[in-house]
Amino acid sequence: MVLDNCIVNLIPIIRGLIKDQLDSSGRDVFVYEGDNQFVLCRDFIDSTTIDVCLNGESLPSQDWQFNNSKNKVEINIISSGLALNTGDTVIITYSFYKKYSDLEIRQYIQSSFAYFVEHRYKKCFYITDTDKIIAINNLIPNKRELYFICLISSILIDPMNIRVRTSEFTITANRDKSDREQIAEAFARYQRFLGEVDYLTKDYYRDL
Secondary structure (H helix, E strand, O other): OOOOOEHHHHHHHHHHHOOOOOEEEEEEEEEOOOOOEEEOOOOOEEEEEEEEEEOOEEOOHHHEEEEOOOOEEEEOOOOOOOOOOOOOEEEEEEEEOOOOOHHHHHHHHHHHHHHHHHOOOOOOEEEOOOOEEEEOOOEOOOHHHHHHHHHHHHHHHOOOOOEEEOOOOEEEOOOOOOHHHHHHHHHHHHHHHHOOOOOOOHHHHHOO
16 A cells, blocks of 8 residues: 555554454345345445345346445346345345444544644644645645654544554553543654654744
């Protein structure tokens, strides 16, 4: 995976930090009784992993659609030549995440930017309409900043389960500290690692 400023490429890193990896055990079994829409039991499904079988035969993707907002698979036979009959067995397998949706993680990433402002970091980040992270004045975050955004987002999501060890610094969850305190500590260590940091002026922040 290439790490750039696209949100979609940061989400897997955050999932790794919060231990919300893809689980491939999703499997729902249905008996067709006239309704061609089948509600899946698990939330946060990776739609690219869905496989739909009718009486043991895998259906091509043209024969079904997944509605992410309703967590439903709808079967409409188009290309396979098969037919849904009462009593048929439909088995749907898929992979899923146990804790968070991509949308929720995106919202945590967006919330993390407030802490960069609070700690007067030299860049003020935001998410564009195309789901890319940039800073004011069209500055693109470097890889180190992107990893740090992932770290702060992860602390916001699950502050009790974060452990990061690099050659430069280590951050471990501390149950005696609030998420705000842990974030402050992370910024302090990050800035010590970077050396001298240029901060934005108070006048600049007043204009944001």
